[in-house]
Amino acid sequence: MRQQRNDPIERAIDTLREPVELRPDFERRVMAAVASLPVPRRAGPLRLVAAWMVTARTVRLSPLGGLAAAAVVLTALLGGRALLGPGAESAPLGAPLAADGRAVQFVVAVPTASTVALVGDFNDWNAEATPMRPVPGDGIWTVLVPLGPGRYRYSFLVNGTEWLTDPTAPRTMEDDFGRPNSVVTVGGT
């Protein structure tokens, strides 16, 4: 049994999971509607192929395949930046490096923040997985993240509620319906 928790999200989930009540005659109405239809026929191989050919499906195409070897994004900052590669090895925060020695240092300036988290494809957009650390005195927040070759979307989550893109990194609108994310690309060796 789920416990009622103080977290409003967990409480909302508990409420949303409660059953809903449909009209008592729902089944009767559905069965009345299907009664006027012909008995469905099992699709033969040709019909299945035809259905497959006319069914819309998502095809993911990456323009990065041929560029992966050369793709090393190095964004210099003043509001924020993602620093990549061997230079990050001597970064002061001591986060572990990836097996191939690559890491990305994410940096953002948010002087008024009390917390800043890095969220992105690399941590399943988990707001608690990668908290950023403040650099004392100047409002800079930073974290070093080991990343394998690939393209990653990310954002900063400020004070747990405000989403902030990296002002110095490329942006993408894909998959988030109008809200931009930043993009970092880690090249292969």
Add this chain to the structure above:
Amino acid sequence: MVDVEHAGDAELVQRVLDGDAGAYAGLVTRYRDRLGRYAVRMLGNQADAEEALQDTFVRAYRSLGRCTDPARFGAWIFGILVNRCRTVGAQRARRERTVIPDEGALSRAAVGDTADRHAWREAIAWAMARLAPAQREAFVLKHVEDLSYEEMVEVTGASVPALKMRVARAREELRRLLTEADR
């Protein structure tokens, strides 16, 4: 005579394809509550949800011969419902520009609630209506219907990273909205 209560999905689908249209009632009874909850949570309006759900069952019946894995009828029809809710939501958005939540959708089953409990249900309905549809969809599939990300890919056609992003965005936005509603 098929025992619809104990028959598996594959058996019921087979019966319908063999000409026993009445066996379809077993599938309707089996899935109506779960699918109905999804439709109500997505559309926030009981009448629209029931219409989308009825349309889903009728479309599924008509296309039953193309259900390639009848043992997984539930996942197959869930995908049809997800698409119907998207279509109904988009049509309504064009018509009304804003979603008009039906407070009854959440509070109907809440006779006897305290005033606080009723206000909480209204706050959730208000907040859910303000989520972007794709975020609401991902949130409901993940946290209300308890689907795995692999199952969500199957019914939405979106990628796992995209779905994880939408769930995370939805959680934070919902938290913000519920906090705002609480003030």
